[in-house]
Amino acid sequence: xxxTNSWRLEIQSPVAAPRLFRAAVLDWHTLAPQLAPHIIAxxxxxxxxxxIGSVRQFNFTSAMPFSLMKxxxxxxxxxxxxxxxxxxxxxxxxxAIETATSHIKVEPTANGGCVVQVDSTYRLLPGxxxxxxxxxxxxxxxxIFKGAEAYLIANPDAYI
Numbered sequence: 001x002x003x004t005n006s007w008r009l010e011i012q013s014p015v016a017a018p019r020l021f022r023a024a025v026l027d028w029h030t031l032a033p034q035l036a037p038h039i040i041a042x043x044x045x046x047x048x049x050x051x052i053g054s055v056r057q058f059n060f061t062s063a064m065p066f067s068l069m070k071x072x073x074x075x076x077x078x079x080x081x082x083x084x085x086x087x088x089x090x091x092x093x094x095x096a097i098e099t100a101t102s103h104i105k106v107e108p109t110a111n112g113g114c115v116v117q118v119d120s121t122y123r124l125l126p127g128x129x130x131x132x133x134x135x136x137x138x139x140x141x142x143x144i145f146k147g148a149e150a151y152l153i154a155n156p157d158a159y160i
Contacts, residue, residue, distance in 0.1 A: 006122070008117070009117075012113065012116075013149050014111070018081060018106075020114055020145065023152055023159045024147075025104055026078070027159070031151065036143070038063055040059070044057060045057075051076065054072070056070070056071060057069070057089075066090050069090040072085060081114075084104075087101070101120070101122070104117070
């Protein structure tokens with residue numbers, strides 16, 4: 001019987017919550033190939049326009065252990081910078097992972113910045129063991145938000 005596992009990550013940022021949420025979450029399929037071309041070859045919406053039920057696909061370079069990942073947006077509250085998505089194809093689905101979901105909430109802080117909270121829940125396929133994948137996943141998510149943060153700091157008029 002496969003067990004359900006999870007991990008949590010918090011990332012501090014000096015960037016305002018709505019800007020970081022729009023850049024690193026809602027529009028990441030547009031920014032990622034520009035900011036991380038060594039990892040993400042291309043990305044695009046497959047179904048929908050960024051609303052609940054939308055699916056987007058990320059195509060990876062050989063730097064990643066899988067060639068693509070498709071995620072479906074299950075919940076979105078843009079005003080509260082809150083969303084949930086489910087991995088539906090690629091990214092280890094069917095080979096190591098049965099299911100995987102992520103909940104991302106970006107909350108404002110008193111200093112005008114924000115804190116990103118990421119909760120990831122996944123069910124491994126029977127017989128699969130997690131080694132350093134959680135560390136890699138956390139590093140990957142941190143790199144996404146720090147990459148978007150650097151872009152937003154360098155481009156103060158973007159995503160306002």
